[in-house]
Amino acid sequence: MTVELRVLPPLLVSLAVTVVLAACTRVPPPPPPESREGFPERGARLIQQYGCGGCHTVPRVPRAEGLVGPPLTRFGARSYIAGELPNNAENLRRWIQDPQSVEPGTAMPDLGVSETDARDIAAYLFTLE
Template identity: 90%
Template sequence: MNWNALGRPRPPLLVAVAAVAVLAACARVPPPPPPEVREGYPERGARLIQQYGCGGCHTVPGVDRADGLVGPPLTRFGARSYIAGELPNNAENLRRWIQDPQSVEPGTAMPDLGVDEADARDIVAYLFTLE
């Protein structure tokens, strides 16, 4: 039997309800805020994703022939919390990942494609439309 501070038995139902409430509160850790992109041209980003061949490894909604199965699908990318399981999902971190993935995760299969800053900004803008 479970006892309270006054030495009286606690009803099992009350203990169970309290335990559920505590566990529910722990499970409600809010996700990071959604990423914001104020720069870049999403339409151009979609074309660049095709031009750089990202679809050879990734499935990318809205990009013709982007149905690769090597890397993770980029569906709903704008709603994700992390990039490569390493970085909080925001525009600056995604630009960094696209331009120099090895600096984020040494040994990753993601290749350095030589994406310049302007192209990376546009690719980021497109990926964040995928919610």
């Protein structure tokens, strides 16, 4: 019986620490975005056509080595767009088409990207995990 009493206090302390740590953890970020719409291959060509690589580094897009905006490496694994919007297909299309409506004054210009082009660009960016 004395062996059981010696084991009980450390077990209770361990259990209490586990409960406290579980209560203190933050809410996990939203799951990585998915886009089943759009054509990623076309999106990569459009990134080059619109000149996105002048400001961003974009993997597997020729001459996309810009340093003005953030690199878009592993974009598909990110939780947020511009630190403002949850990263999903609808929000990314909105950001690509009208970044000023999301973050007024942002350096990201309005390039006149169509809905279809924004969908395909988003589809490509979501492949970058």
